[in-house]
Amino acid sequence: MESQVTNNENALRLFFTDDVFVVEDKSVKIELPAVAEAVLPIISISNIEQNAPGIVVENTIIPAQKPSNQSDSYAQKVEILPIVEEPLPQKTFKFLGGNKKSVLILVNDETYDVSSEQGRELLRKIVKAIDLSTPDFALLNYANYSGATFAELEQFFKPQIMLSFGVEATHLKLNLTWAGEIILYETTRIIFAPNLHPLDSDLSSKKSLWGNLQKIK
Template sequence: MESQVTNNANALRLFFTDDVFVVEDKSVQIVLPAVTEAVSATVSIPKVEAKEAVVVVENTVIPAEKPLPPSESYAQKGEILPIVEEPLQPKAFKFLGGNKKSVLILVNDAAYDVSTEQGRELLRKIVKAVDLATPDFALLNYANYKGTTYAELHQFFKPQIMLSFGVEASHLQLNLNWAGEIIVHETTRIIFAPNLHPLDSDLSAKKSLWGNLQKIK
């Protein structure tokens, strides 16, 4: 037998044709279910205290600069370096003649360029006796260059023959003794004689000079 239970709305209308009224009955208390209060879950979040940033500064010690070792001296302790003589600086001389034959004639007269008239005449005879002309020799008045050494004269003139009138070996810082004969010093033949003016009247000195001049012709 089929079931008589149905939930179909249209079928129910066939059985319930009367009007249905809904009347409020205040005597009936309807207890509503307790409303569950919403509980807000409060999460306690611990506060994080902001700590100040601590900057740790390390004390860096800068080492003091070590002194540089002193530069080595070329001279060791107690060692004495030899003194090196500086080369002589050539002097400039004002002279007469051309020095073509490397003959240096020295006179020593503070009053005249060469000598008195008598002394100049004697000099002309001397140079003629050894076959010299003005271009062949250099004539220097030593009175204008007092203190000049033989080394300085030799560096400038490079004489092969030197005739010295009134200029002694000591004036030229030469350790030589004049004994009336030609002196060969290094590569130079040297003749010493009195100054021209007094020589002209000194027969003995003039004779000695003539004899030496013949040897250098």
Template sequence: MENQVTNNANALRLFFTEDVFLVEDENVKIPSVVDVKPISDPIIKSENLVQETVIQHEIDVTLAAKPVESVKNYIPEAEITHIVAEPKASKMFRFLGGNKKSVLILVNDQLNDVSTEQGRELLRKIVKAVDLSTPDFAVVNYAHYHGTDFIELHQFFKPAIMLSFGVEISDLKLNLTWQNEVIIHETTRIIFAPNLHHLDSDLTAKKLLWSNLQKIK
């Protein structure tokens, strides 16, 4: 038996003599291609390309015109440490009295706190003669502070009057000369006299001291 299948066009026309109509089947949905996006971005218009080229050129010119800051501007300079001498600490002193009237009395006795009994009695008469009481003055035994100069004493006591018994000008490192007269050094009036114990038996020195004490009353 011969094969009934044929692809011959003339033979097919003998079998399909009626008109063929295409009918839309609503049950079949064909996906829309409206929302399909292009694979690549749209081509940039030539006018936009020209404008962007001009802007980029202006940016390049501006950057080229701006001077480049030196690298050292970004490196903080090392701080220069100034060495400042520390202020000399004020020396501390033990003293008798209150120093309310800024009267400093220096004595010089290596064996006693102030002086011998005769020397202490003489000192009581001296302070009484210039109307001073214990709260008004400060008594310092210089024998405990050898090497201390006037500056250190002044820094601590701020004396307006200084009576020095047995402590020499050279001990206080003062460039002064004692001529049996009251010395005014800066803001301090100074009187020098022998050690209290020796002064008690020296009538001439007592009279000189008395004369000077009248000038500071």
């Protein structure tokens, strides 16, 4: 006798023509079988070597996992601001005159405020020769500010012309060599000469100075 059991979907439809509904019955509790976890015994490598001397166990070095590049990418996205040096405080100087025409006159006298009587008379002739009056220039005794650089003087006075009597280029930290001619340094025309008192009796230096003064009138 043939089996009456069938799994054919078309054949089952001939017998089950009614709709089937699935209703949850909370009163019925179905206990699921506990899942048994297989626990393998821990076998040390030393035991394997003792029990199976013919087996060679090689030490395998597992490379360290490369850390995520997330932090690297984040560091690359962070904008690194440049370090800006704070400007040095401006050095101040006490001077005579008004500096209206941006003419700086340096003297270097440790005894007098400006120079001796002969030196002051010579200075009056010099400023008159280039059509300057007291409000036009700034007169500074460098002896009171020994060590001041040209950069500091330039920052404070902004001179277009500088007449330096007894103050040499090395005093001002300038890498210049005076050869008797006007020097154009950046935007400043510079004339170097001996200090006023000895200059009054130095005919050669005085003649060179007068020649340069005519060029800046």
